[in-house]
Amino acid sequence: MSGNQQVLDLLSTIEKLKNNLLSHQSVVTNNTDLLKKQDTEIRYMRERLKRLNWHLRESRDLCQRKSDRAKNHEEACSKRDQNLNETINKCNTRIADLDREKQALILECMQGNEVFEELHRMVNTAEAGDGAQCADNEAILRFLAAGEKISGR
Structure with a gap:
């Protein structure tokens, strides 16, 4: 009986190992499914991250363009203001010169x-x-x- 017992023990061990293998296969299948879901989620998150980065770049570019336009407008206005102030100062100087010349002519005529x-x-x-x-x-x-x-x- 010892030979039969050994065979029975081996069959019992094989059956246990087979059950363990099925159990492990189930765990592996579940883990594989989880990995697939995680891979899908990772791909989705990467795509979302790409879109967000693209939107971020677009927003930064837009803000930079607006900032550049505002800066250029401010510089242009400042330059116009400087030109106007220079022109006004020149006109005021010319008016003062003309007033002095007029007074000199009046005095010359009066004498x-x-x-x-x-x-x-x-x-x-x-x-x-x-x-x-x-x-x-x-x-x-x-x-x-x-x-x-x-x-x-």
Whole structure:
């Protein structure tokens, strides 16, 4: 019996090993299914990451373009403002120069000009409180209109 017993023991061991193998095959199948699901999820996540990176690049590029446009606009406005300020300053300087030239011409014309001297004398008299101020003002206006020399009152 010992030979039969050994065969039975071997058959029993084979049966146990077969059951263990089936159990392990089931675990391997489950693990394989889990790995496939994880691989699918990893592929999905990689694709999603690619899309997110693409959107991120697009957003950064858009922000950079907007920033560049704003900077260029600010520089252009600043440059225009500088040009306008320079032009205004040049005009103000030219106006001041023209005013000085005008005053010099007026003084030059007044010196030695009997008409202007008489007019100046009449204005000074009127400002001094002469009673005939209105009459003097009318005389000045007539004088300027007629272009005649006023002999005085």
